[in-house]
Amino acid sequence: MTRYWIGVAAARHVRIAVENSFAMFAHGRHSAALRTRPGDWVAYYSPREGMNEGAEVRAFTxxxxxxxxxxxxxxxTAAGDTGWQRNAEWLPARKADIYPLLDRFSFVRDRGHWGMYFRKSLFPVEPVDFALIAEAMGVADAFGRAGTQED
Structure with a gap:
């Protein structure tokens, strides 16, 4: 069964993952990588350019x-740190600002505190929520075709 996830990571880290065709969550924790399975969909949300620093992004990247x-x-890193990752295939998508989506997400029950939902490094969402993200990122057609195929 296909599952749908939002991962939270700095935009700089997301670019590295996309360029190298992998997905990593929760600073490389093995348990986080094990939560996802082949065929699952992932959208990365980036609050900032860097980890706790840099320009605000607040978009799906x-x-x-x-x-x-x-x-x-x-x-x-060059310091010798290692982390657990999965191989991933990323769609050619545009960045999507989170604000127009907040009132449409089924999991955001209080817009005034929407940020609390994105404090986790990885969390599951309903297919309808993921479809909103795909649409905002300009890949609804590609997602729809792939999302109808069961693995």
Whole structure:
């Protein structure tokens, strides 16, 4: 069964993941990588350009699908830190501002405190919520075609 996820990561980190065809969550925690499965869809939300620094982004910055295979450990920084990641295929999508979507998401029950929903590094969402993100990112057609295929 296909599941739909929102991952939260700095835009700079998302670009690295997209360029290298992988997905990583919760600073590379193995347990987070294990939550996703091949065929699952992921959209990254980026609050800022860097981790707790840089310009505000507050947008969805990537959308794609987890590829077959198990999570694997990978070097993350020059300092020798490693993290767990999954291979992913990212759609060519545009950045989508979160604000126009907030009143449409089924999981945001209090717009005044919408940020609390995005404090987790990875959380599941309903297909209808994910479809809103895909539409806002300009990939609704590609997502719809792929989303109808069961693995």
């Amino acid at each position: 990537a959308i794609g699908r987890i590829l077959p295979g198990e999570p694997h450990e990978q070097l993350m």
